[in-house]
Amino acid sequence: MTDRPTSTSVETNGVNPVPDGERRGKPAGLFAIWFSWNISILGISYGIYVYGLGLSAWQAIVAGVLGYVLSSVLVGILAVGGPRTGLPTLTQTRFAFGLHGNKFPTFFAYLSNIGWKVTIITLAATSGAKLFVRLWPGVFADDQGKESVLAIVLWFVAVLAVTLTVAVFGHQLIMRVEKWIAWLTSIMTIVFIAMIVPKIRWDALGDAPDGSVGTFIGGVILAMTIVGLGFLNYGGDFARYLPRDTPARGVIGWTTGGIVLPVAVLLILGVLLAAGDPEMGKAAANDPIGALTALLPLWFFIPFTIVIVISLVAAAITGIYSSGLALLALGVPLSRATTTLINMVVIAAGAFYLLFVSDSFLATFQAFLALISVVMGTMGGIQLLDFIRQRRLGWNVDMAKPAGEGGRSGRWTAVVSLVVATIVGLGLVTSSDPNIAKVVGFLLSDEAKQGVIGTTNVGVVVAMLIGAGLYALLTFVFKLDPPGIYDREPVKAAVG
Template sequence: MSEQGAAPRNPSASTIEKNGVNPVPDAERGGTPRGLFGVWFSWNVSIMGVGYGIFVFGLGLSAWQAIVAGILGYVLSSLLVGVLAVGGPRTGLPTLTQTRFAFGLHGNRVPAFFAYLSNVGWKVTIITLASTTGAALFARLWPSAFAKSDGTGTTPAIVLWFVVVLAATVVAAVFGHRFIVRIENWIAWVTGAFTLVFIGLIIPHVHWSRLGDTGNGSFWTFVGGVIMAMTMVGLGFLNYGGDFARYLPRGTRARGVIGWTAGGITLPVAVLLVLGVLLAGTNPSLGAKAADAPIAALTELLPLWFFIPFSVVIVISLVAAAITGLYSSGLALLAIGVPTSRAGTTVINMVLISAGAFYLLFVSDSFLATFQAFLALIAVPMGTMGGIQLLDFVRQRRLGWDVSMALPAGYGGRSGRWTALVSLVAASVVGLGLVTSSDPNIGEVVGFLLPSGAQDGIVAKTNLGVVIAMIIGAALYALLTYGLRFQVPGDRSKPAEPEQREAVVR
């Protein structure tokens, strides 16, 4: 694509990013894959990781089985994110724009819409959690001003933290990639150090003498633990791997991108998973409380001298996740085709997230569970899209990572590629038929392929349907594209000048 009008090679981190879903010009690229570690680490170093370990253990595994299954699931799914991230430096495109190669310009709007919905939805949840965590800190420090009779934060305290959290998130997302990478690396150091101290203070609550009380689970329960770990962490990031790698030089080694991405995702959640398993396996009462509300249950155990700064660090870690998510959701909105700039999408997302978080915080007292159950189901088409994109990398590499495939029909791309769309729909239907939902209303329309009595089994509990859909989608796409050779090549019937092509993809 054209690189005319490229910005200086190393613009300041205080400069607002101008690139949207266009290929990043080579003149603006730089850095090494090591910079990806901090972005992904800060996104994933959260006390919520303790709860993930408790969930895996709760399937019926022994402590050592839960630890091995969880870490194995994290590593496998994070490696997939790393592989998809390689497309970033090769094309300079965000992941949800590069998926146009597989789905076509208009066909890509279907998975991109679900990816956008999922990302914004989880950001609503994260900002809500950050606001209530900050309010809980104020309630403990100044109960006369900021605590209700039950000890929880008052509405003014929640509103104050909501405004602060949302403002910090939006400002960072507007400045864009370079600013985000810089602050996320600092956040990674701070949150990592405080998390180590937190682990040291919680470890005394592990009753080591009871570590072997729980017997081993079956082989299939172990497999279920691996699948559950994959769906809780790595598979949720498949659609955003290239967003932060696309500023790396085009020739960056794939193994560096994969390794630093996977390492940044896996390390923090793996360490916290071990702590969660140890708590659940040796201190059942504390494990049960932490599974239901990890932040409240675990921060109650901290001395005041550490509770104060660590509560701030928890908020910072949640804001770090919200920043990267808001940035990626803006790119997703552009990939759908919304006619605005990247900064403009941030404003749109701010309005939507503000409305959603306000509703969760101040209006509804029963909507959150249903909302999260709905977002969990979106993992089925999202995982399937990731599997198809991974398979399409073979074709994309063979074609030299030609970015014109992201353009409309006539300029090098297609309006839609039926091979990918059929694979996505067919696999998603199967996946939804094999998952269950904690919400009874949603549960009525899913799980229709599960035999009677299987709703409480390992397949249903572990979201195995997500991985099955991913495998089926990739296999069907491979059959149609490489087996039966329905390649659906790009349409170049309307040759255009470089400037025209650049304008179309922006």
């Protein structure tokens, strides 16, 4: 038996299978970690986006919740691979793509992870700085009444310090911290909702007409791409310490519930606000934190702003932790703690650039990151389908090792499926950035680019379905994938 690590010791496991002696816990523990960093005020703006497609209030609520559930269930299914193998998700995808073939989707997953955490750290620092400006404008406001460099730097350093400390210690401390954050943020959000609900104009909710069936489906897909599909490369990272025989339904259920519950409640609030007061909805869509906190009295604005920052830090912690595992999956020969530190430096540099150097880069940066979801969704679809083969082979962790040791350098059926589907997906999505828009949407007419297909990221889901379908044909129907030496009894071995 291996000594079980505690929350006060630095996690030593990286992309190796977690030994059975270190496995513990129940799937219910997954709820808090997903809940804590999805209960963000940004969820209100998601509801406003779905409603803004041209749906009625009830249609937007149904479409949004349905999209959340569908995409989050996929995250839960992928998370089952964690307890079955003890591996992080981006290491287990080596089963499908091969050791070197896996580096292509893993690189984009890493880029996406790092990029979104840069924006989260930036948002956390500016949110805290705005609190200081409101409390002590003479000290922390500049000549224009905006956040001063001093205010931003103080919060920037504080956010980085907390995020790095928890992420370096690893899984056990993360699970404990996220549990407390889940309780704190949920209580404060309930109070926030109670204070915002009276501002909803209930008499105006029925003014918007119902949208078409196509627009409704577009709302479902938009919700899927906003929440859920972006988490496909995370699931197993937090479930891999569960015992090997943990029931799949528990992993799927608690993961799905932790994601869906907070974002669904906030989506409903966002839809009701936008349907009742279009001007409020427009303001909240552009600046959800600023527009919504302006409605609060000072006595609640202060603690709630701090909770907003905490919820953003919760998301940053899990993201930096997973990005460290992604670097290891790419083959970087360092410890998990070291890769986490490296990622923190990269993220800090990116956030510093956004905060203090560029005032026009953020929109382009986010537009680029949104396109990466095409690759992420396709990778997730192929990995989900490959679970059939992985289960049949007993979840043999040798498949994550180099060629000659049980794995493959690359599995062309998966790699070809990923590339073909990604090209099609990029041809079906659009971008708000004029430069990026020149290289995407090449399969859409000008009319389609302005319609539901172009504005809801339908191409992400289409790419996911094409990738999984093509992989199924090549691997299971035409059987073009030759058997490897991994077709043997499962072996609990270290993965390099």
